[in-house]
Amino acid sequence: MLDTASVGRRPGSMRAVHRVVTAPRRIGLDMIAVDEGADVDMDLRLEAVSEGVLVTGPVSAPVSGECSRCLEPFTDGVEIFLTELFAYPDSTTEATTDEGEVYIVEDDHVDLEPAVVDAVGLALPLQPLCSENCPGLCSECGIRLAIAGSEHSHDILDPRWAGLAAKFGMDPSPGTNRENTEASTGTEFEEK
Incomplete structure (x- = not known):
């Protein structure tokens, strides 16, 4: 939760915020995700606009996953650029959108967790690879081709x-x- 009271409601006023928070749960997909307890680094700008608070900036975190070709575990990182409008209660934006389609400023606070979870889920690959040129597994015996050597054949x-x-x-x-x-x-x- 970020406090937006110091930003005020005058359009154009802004405040920079840097936070490192721990992931409260696993964030991501089946084969790759930000693990629970990992540090999530946020370097954000909160800007008051006529309909709410616009939150922008990079968010980065370490990820761990399983390669979809060779099935080996690997670690990497994900970085997203968050751009999200949090509408004021009773604003035109809040009144004209369906519930759940826009985030809301509640008691001068914005909850970034749902926005970060959605953005990370979209940024992570559906078929993660340990490296771009991962050769995968041998289709005959299942050995990892990266360790099998060039003479491996059947x-x-x-x-x-x-x-x-x-x-x-x-x-x-x-x-x-x-x-x-x-x-x-x-x-x-x-x-x-």
């Missing part, structure tokens, strides 16, 4: 060819060599 026969390989008695498993193929099919390959 020799897998395309299932569409498995029936043909079986018809000619070829072993569809990896490691089948030319001699085994010649012996099982009874044919000889000509070198060219």
Whole structure:
């Protein structure tokens, strides 16, 4: 809650406010959020306008999440620029908007929590990544490709060819060599 009494109601009057508050609960999405108890840094300007108090300024906080590609936990930060009008009670703005569509100045105080929660939720990615070039997981064995190395591979026969390989008695498993193929099919390959 911020006290707006010192700003007054004369349009154009303003006051700068810097606050560091702790997040009262987890703020964000399923895979990435500002954790409960994290420091939220707000460097705001409160300005009286004809319909209420306009609150603007950067808000930043640390976030922790799980990478949507490799599923590893990571930490980062989020910074939003808050621009929100808090309408005076019985103002035209308050009277002409549906309940819950505009924030209200109550007893010369504004509650920033709902505005920050909404803005952070919109700023965070739906599919967070630990890094922009995260290679993710191997689709065959599930190992993290970032630690697997460039030599990581799997020799897998395309299932569409498995029936043909079986018809000619070829072993569809990896490691089948030319001699085994010649012996099982009874044919000889000509070198060219």
